[in-house]
Amino acid sequence: MSASEEFNVTGGFQSRRDLISGLPEELATECLVRVPFEFHSSLKSVLRLWRSLISDRSFDRERRRAGKDESFLCLVQPLTSPSYPVNSSVDGEVSEKKKEEEGESHSHQQQQPRVIGTPLYGLSVYNATLDTWHRVAIPERIPLFCECVALQDAGKVLLIGGWDPETLQPVKDVFVLDFSAAGRSWRRGKPMSAARSFFACAAVGPTKVYVAGGHDDQKNAIKSAEVYDVEKDEWVTIPPMTEGRDECHGFSMAADLGFCVLSGYGTETQGQFRSDAEIYDPVSNSWTVVQNVWRFADLSPRGRTAAVIESAGDFRGCKLWCFVDSQRQCQPRWEVEDDSMKWRLVMETIRLPVTTMTSVFAASLSGQAVAMIGGGGEESGTMMMMTKGEKNGGKWSHVSTPSVFSSLPFSYASIYV
Structure with missing residues (x-):
């Protein structure tokens, strides 16, 4: 030929x-x-x-x-059954036959020494376009409580940090999944300079991921920060925040390429969530504190806030959805700026279809509000999605959620392919 x-x-x-x-x-x-x-x-x-x-x-x-790209929600979640295989394919749906074929190799994995009772975590993918669920094939155990972040332009999803499933200590690990048509293959990225868990993390720009805060192996709140370039596979340390922040949440700041770290708490004030946020400006290489952003001292912003793409071309800052229980009293919307009036944070509340006794994990996907419900009641163990374009008072509808995908996730990222 x-x-x-x-x-x-x-x-x-x-x-x-x-x-x-x-x-x-x-x-x-x-x-x-x-x-x-x-x-x-x-x-x-x-x-x-x-x-x-x-x-x-x-x-x-x-x-x-052509409008034929598909919208994926990637969820880091504990596997609901110890017999469920870790390495189901991202290209196929879950099947009983697949479970049986891989049962032997999974049993071998479980024989490896680890802390008794430690759950296995996997990366689940919900295809919102086709309404299907998949589990991504991963060659090794991913860390517990790792952060999931997507780089849309690069077509990659990253898993960063978390706890070692054997020792339950924070790790520096970075896993990179090529989610584009070019691959869908895993590789290990260069590790962070510091091990951390429960930290702020966000994609900023086409190739960079920022991390800040969290806690170390002594459960001390961290204020250090660094940035990863996925194309160069390298980390660069940036100036630390003014305060150590454990259980903080991270977001990108629209077109300004800033990085926002929301709330969190200090080493001596565990469980008392701060009301302020810190924003890193890559131009000045410095942090700015914004006051009175998070107004729920008893709630972690993790799983309760999600960034929303702002269509206005002149918007500078970050618009967030804040998911609150149906009985909680709060303002429907508030807006704050830093002293220099460069950064603006807009918070809009969305009422969840549950009471305060129910566990939730909320996110945004394709302009829609998404909530995973758990903790008992008829809504338990399922995903719900709010009709596109509706916010307060919008109608929630159920998403078909197989039982093996019904556990509450720890982190998530969304990506179009």
């Missing part, structure tokens, strides 16, 4: 220029971008030309242009 020809699955030969025999390239591309994400691996095995096309980042852009 000459270098200018490719074997066609129908039994003939075709020019390398023909994505689909007999169709113009533009029309053939339009056909391929409409194939669901879960079949992309199969497509790449058909023709080298298809592999080259699907592996290129421009293919993702074409899917987005």
